[in-house]
Amino acid sequence: MNHELITARGLDKRFGSIHAVRGINLDVRAGEVVGFLGPNGAGKSTTMRMLTGFLDPTAGTVVLDGINLADHPMLAKRRFGYLPEGAPAYPDMRVDEFLSFIARARSFTGRDIKQRVDAVIERVHLSSVRLQTIETLSKGFKRRVGLAQALIHDPPILILDEPTDGLDPNQKHEVRELIRHLGSERAVVLSTHILEEVEAVCTRAVLINSGSIVFDGTPAEMDAKAPRHIDRNRLDSVFRSLTTVDTADPHTRKATSR
């Protein structure tokens, strides 16, 4: 059951002179919800884009559910659902039309299309807006449409770039519940810069800074890295200490960040 669904080895990306991602290794099993953390510009989105094949890595390999992404992109693309940053969708399409398009793109035909669309609309609570055009939706609904298109084919792997960004607290809670539920049998990678989110939904936190992984462990282990006397925003303090640049020694880093 708990086999590796995502295996990334030595993922490296350069944009001209900028070294955005530096040899990242990542293994995610079914049942894991990995929170991808890091300051803006740390390489979170770039890494996710390489995991989904939108960007070709400068070096390294991605294997999804046993399929090498570079060798068999069409097979590998069927194994995951992806919510890109900002949840892009066609503004002039209605929600149900857009989801039907995605279902067709995912090779569903005939009655299956409607069945899939209905099921996913139910799942992410879009019934009230299913006949509205996407441009008329609030940010929260747009995000849910993005989530719906990623879930429509019930993939074993979910890659979600900031799934709760722009949602109100109730919607955030709802989406987190959904992700936690989905994560019980899938491999989920989600990026966020909200640290409570990691505690709330993730079984594992991966902290990335300047293109390298600086922490990989459970949220509890991350919490344990914070100095004992801090009792509020403990994860914040760990985040700052691990991602503040230009200090070499982690102890002095903690000292300066306080």
Added chain:
Amino acid sequence: MSRISVIFRREFASYFATPLAGVFLVLFLFLSGLFTFNLGGLFDRGQADLRPFFQFLPWLLLFLVPAISMRLWAEERRIGTIELLTTLPFTLTDLVLGKFLAAWAFAAVAILLSTPMWITVAWLGSPDHGVIIASYCGGLLMAGSFLAVGGCISATTKNQVIAFVVCVVACFLLLITGFPAVQDYVSGWAPSAVVESLAAVSALSHFESILRGVLDVRDVLYFASVIAASLFANVLIIQWRKAD
């Protein structure tokens, strides 16, 4: 094939999702009518043919085709859906062909809406239907070439206005090398080989030869190669620069 048709259906429907399609079709018909009857003097010529319509068609397509092609990829880039499209199980060839064919079908709808003119001349006299059919084929091929070039240009930018302007210029160059004035000017100083090759790359020369009523293999091959080369370049541009 079915993957291409998924893209085709979405794209073709998207033209009609906004008032764009209506505005475009009305404008096209209005201008083609204006050119044919007022400037071309369809009735004054006293001949039952559609030559005035087809003579002005390239110049109409020069501005109207870039208006269709400008959004093909620039819009996907601007709203970020290119990331969604390219991570769905489509190959880049599926995407490029599906989009191109949808745009071409839309242009074909516009061009074929001019058939009432054909019916009019057929009712008033006895035109050479073979010439008219060949001319329609020529018009469709020219629209296809302009669209393929325009799609390629649209793939390089997020900005539809830039895509439009650059496409008009590119298509203008493709037309003008065969223009008699340009040919005369060049033949004044350039060797005849240059003049001939300029005429050979001109969409206008090939279109004019089709208007004479003969669908020559060389002319069809010319338009087919412009389309194929542009679509191939389009795939490469998306491959290299999809994330820019």
